[in-house]
Amino acid sequence: MFTVTHAIEYAIGKQQGTDGRLSIEFLNWASNRAIQDKRDGGFFSDLWKGFEQYGICNEAEMPYKTDFDPKSQPSQAALDNARRLGETGLQLHWIKPWDPNRGLNDEQFADVKETLRKQWPVCGGFLWPRKQEWDGAVLRMASRDEVFDGHSVLLVGFREDPSQRGGGVFLIKNSSNGTQNGALSYEYVRNYMNDAAWIGCE
Incomplete structure (x- = not known):
């Protein structure tokens, strides 16, 4: 919601x-x-x-x-x-229909970044750690047996960063994390994004 x-x-x-x-x-x-x-x-x-x-x-x-x-x-x-x-x-645009069994493919990953470049936030449904652990503002990667389906956040930007898993992070608006909105590594998003969509007037 x-x-x-x-x-x-x-x-x-x-x-x-x-x-x-x-x-x-x-x-x-x-x-x-x-x-x-x-x-x-x-x-x-x-x-x-x-x-x-x-x-x-x-x-x-x-x-x-x-x-x-x-x-x-x-x-x-x-x-x-x-x-x-x-x-x-307004229109709802799907990048990836809901599928908890696989994350993003290369084309979908690129579409998420391109949508953010055009300044439209992306709704993301995720497999989420049962026990959240954060390295600073970045959610720590978890194995498949440590996640559940699921939790939704709004992706609002991204940053290339070779020090992060997958080469960068997506910045998120996260309603369940208090005042800390945080970030998800590229690797986390590639592996655990169940569905992706954006809402706009284009």
């Missing part, structure tokens, strides 16, 4: 020249309504279905709650605001 909401937030801000926060809570509700489910979070594709059908409102119209309430409903004002923000012509 956080990853897709932040990607939509960035795309609308880039399109309209605004910097407003959007409602994670509303997108969760919209996704559940669209796919007829009642759970916290979801796949990128499910969240996008929610956005396509209902849009997304400003954070102030439906603030985030730390405890998920499946009975939570948006106000009419939130629905009206969401419908307006949903009529922006």
Whole structure:
């Protein structure tokens, strides 16, 4: 939810020249309504279905709650605001459809970097360490038997660095790591990126 909401937030801000926060809570509700489910979070594709059908409102119209309430409903004002923000012509572009059994191939890896060069953040779903260990700001590489499916982060940039595994790092916005957003090595992304997509008006 956080990853897709932040990607939509960035795309609308880039399109309209605004910097407003959007409602994670509303997108969760919209996704559940669209796919007829009642759970916290979801796949990128499910969240996008929610956005396509209902849009997304400003954070102030439906603030985030730390405890998920499946009975939570948006106000009419939130629905009206969401419908307006949903009529922006945004599109979801897949770089890699969800597949937890393999990471990125060379073409997909290059596409992720090219998308970031064009200044569009990339939504990434990952196999993630059960026990996170960080070398400074960089998530430490883990073996297959040490990861689970999964966790999502927003890739917001990259940096070539021969001292890092794979030759560089991707900079990430990570909702579950407090104030430390951090980075993932190229090797980690190549091996453990389940799916990759970006949201934009191109």
